[in-house]
Amino acid sequence: MLNISNLTYNIGGRTIIEETTLNIQDGWRVGVVGVNGAGKSTLFKLITGALHADGGTISLSSRQRLGVVRQDIPETDMPLIDMVLSANEEMAQLWKESETATDPDRIAEIFQRLGDMDAYAAPSRAATLLTGLGFREDQLSEPFSSFSGGWQMRVMLASVLFVEPDFLLLDEPTNHLDLEAIMWLETYLMSYPHTLMIISHDRELLNKCIDHVIHVDKKQLMLYSGNYDTFERERAARLGMQQKMFEKQQAERAHMQKFIDRFKAQASKARQAQSRVKAMERMDLVDAVIADRAIKFNFPNPDKIAPPMISIRQADIGYVEGKPILRRVHENIDPDDRIALLGANGNGKSTLMKLIAGKLGIMGGEVARSNKLRIGYFSQHQTEELDVTQTPYEAMRDLMAKHKPDVREPVVRAKLGAFGFSKDLADNKIGSLSGGEKARLLFAFMSFDAPHLLLLDEPTNHLDIDAREALVQALNAYEGAIVIVSHDPNMVERVADRLWLVKDGAVQNFDGDLEDYRKFIVQTRREERKESKKEKVAEVKPSVVEEPKPARVNPHKVTKIEKEIERLNAEKAKLESKMADPDFYKDAMRAADAQKSYATIVAQLEEQEELWLTVNG
Structure with a gap:
């Protein structure tokens, strides 16, 4: 059981969490939600002891093992399977001791304890976790250091899952996973046998895996029962009731103030007027509901263009040096297509996107594009190319000036405003923007000239749940074509009406929906x-x-x-x-x-x- 009592935490003179109290029962599966910067990760660090509270207490039973994914990546050539096995320190130590122990009673204790821990099945369990998170069987004996940072984080995730701690904390566990691994993780967490707390912007994951929600908002932790959809309904109802109470109270105060203003100068009514003044002072005021400034996206609709916009005929796709990654691709993209690319990381989804965008040539076959075709291409890697010394306004002005040298300031600001950039935000340096704000700036850049085709390669990585919802709505309102690679199942299900499977060097239509793909x-x-x-x-x-x-x-x-x-x-x-x-x-x-x-x-x-x-x- 986790007890949080009167918790307060300040950073840099700013209060993040203030005198809040909360209890988490054993066995609960809790989603932690809130806008970026609200204090979700700070809460986790306070629970683990990485940060220390400025007031109040956090207590967890001393018998409960706390598990969190390591963020420090070790430098080691240890095989992946051994990395995961070593995460259970007691088991690893017992195996090591069994090789040197000489006392018969101690040896008996060791093997009895290993049996109780089901240590003989441990390698099989570790392999299941790693393959579930996307590793091939033949990779399990490869050295940890030979994998990229994203894949190493998968090993860290597998390691904490292998230990099965009594209290598991997961902070955005899907960040380094593809859609296939996320689907596996959903299934795994749905049957996790102990207490779970998870920070996630993945609505689908939260709906399937949790039974309580902690909303981190306005320095407080508010607990709700149910999954994420239930939380949204209950919160909306609560805010609606709060607003009605506020309006009723304001009407009552206005009536009392009117009486005071009218009769305070009359001796016969002065006592009643003074009584109403005191009543107003004693009144426990209800705050008005200040609507959160939800981010709204607005992709401009393109002019009409004849199909097909792009025709790919028996194309071999890859890079100049080496063998083709994709072979004999044979597909069309029409003006009304909404296509999601499926397939595990490394199978060639981003390579196909680069070909469609015209950033990569073919090694064989043919690609034909409409002469009128305009393409908007989004990739998270583009954030690295932003000039952090410019403001969003300056960067957008320079981009638009390449097409129209005399572009006017109101036009530039209107393009930025369509993606939630106020004048103040547009005049800040790009280097000071959050990850979500930089992503929105890239959306503005890619769509300023009303492209016929939007190519979106992992567009939601830095967006919170509200921003993801706004993006889905904007894409569904957009009248051009879309090709999307996303690890957000909710977005794929709501935006795409065609699925292309990129697997084993081929691209083919997948006949079915995402549920069919899960089964596949x-x-x-x-x-x-x-x-x-x-x-x-x-x-x-x-x-x-x-x-x-x-x-x-x-x-x-x-x-x-x-x-x-x-x-x-x-x-x-x-x-x-x-x-x-x-x-x-x-x-x-x-x-x-x-x-x-x-x-x-x-x-x-x-x-x-x-x-x-x-x-x-």
């Missing part, structure tokens, strides 16, 4: 695991696996596998019986050999059971 991912990964198991079994027992697969179930083959499973179970039970006797550990060498034999038997048993399932279809 599950089935694909199941088949990949089966194939990997078959390859491992082939190395151990080639005579079993290398038989040609019959059209129907071969009863002799099934019997053979079942006998092998029975034999392995008998060996496993025999070893378990021996290992349960403390005297068995008096011979440390024999105990270590038995432990290795036991791990081998468990692995072989898993392989044979998987093979039995495969043979039986």
Whole structure:
């Protein structure tokens, strides 16, 4: 149980959280929401002890293990699977001690504790987490240092999930994940067996994985029951009631003030007037609901253009050096298309976007574009190219001046205003803008000339939930074509009406919706695991696996596998019986050999059971 009492935290003379109290019960699954800068990450740091409160207390049971994703990336060549296994420090220490321990009683304690921790299945669990987060089976033995920062953060996420802490804190866990990994994480968190607190701007994730919401707003923590959609409805109702109370109170005050102004000078009414003055002073004032300044986007609609805008014919796509990443791509893009690109990171989605944008040529085939076609291209990497010494107004003016040298100031400011830039904000240096504000500036840049086609490569990375909602609404109001790569399932479902799957060097239409795609991912990964198991079994027992697969179930083959499973179970039970006797550990060498034999038997048993399932279809 987490208890927060009268918590206050200040930074740089500004109060972030002020005298707020909250209790989180064990087993709750809590989403932490609020606008960027409200104090969500600050709250997490206060809970973990990375920051210290200026007032109040935060208490967590000493018996509960707190888990948080490490932000410091270690420099190590340790294999990925070992990185995850080492996250459980107690298990890792016990395995290490088992290799050197000589006291029989201590050895018995070690193996008993390892058994209680289900340590023999730990490598399988670690592999499941890593493959769920997008790693291939053959990558699990590769060194950690050989992967990019985003992939290393996936390993850090897998590590904290592997430990299964009693109280798990996740701060934007989907930031480094693609859509496929997010779908897997949703399923995993839905069945997480302990307390969960998660900061996320992913509406779909929150709706599926939480049963309470903490809203960080106006220096307070407000608790709601239910998922994110329930929170929005309840908050809207509460704010509506607050506004009605405010209006009623203001009407009452106006009536009292009118009486005071009218009769305060009359001796006969002076006492009543003074009484009303005191009543007004005692009144517990209700604040007016100040509507949050929701960001609104407005993409200008283009002029008409004949289809197809872009025609790709049997194109091989890649970079000058090396083999094509995508082969024989054969697709059209029409003026009314709304296309989402699906596929795991590294399969070529961004490469295809660059080709469509005209930033990448083809290695073979043909690409034809309409002469009138204007394209707006958004990529988060463009934020690195912004001149941080300019203001948004200066940057937009310079961009528009390339097309119309005598562009007037009101026109420039109107373009910026369509994406939430007031005059004050437009006159600040770009270097002082938040990530979300820079993203909005890029939207303004890409669309100032009313493009016929919007290419959006991960447009929501720095947008909070309200800004994402505004973007979805703006895209749905836009009358041109859209091609989008996004790890936000909510955005894909609401914006796209066609899905292209980019996988294994090919681009093809995906016939179905995102729910069908979820099932496709599950089935694909199941088949990949089966194939990997078959390859491992082939190395151990080639005579079993290398038989040609019959059209129907071969009863002799099934019997053979079942006998092998029975034999392995008998060996496993025999070893378990021996290992349960403390005297068995008096011979440390024999105990270590038995432990290795036991791990081998468990692995072989898993392989044979998987093979039995495969043979039986």
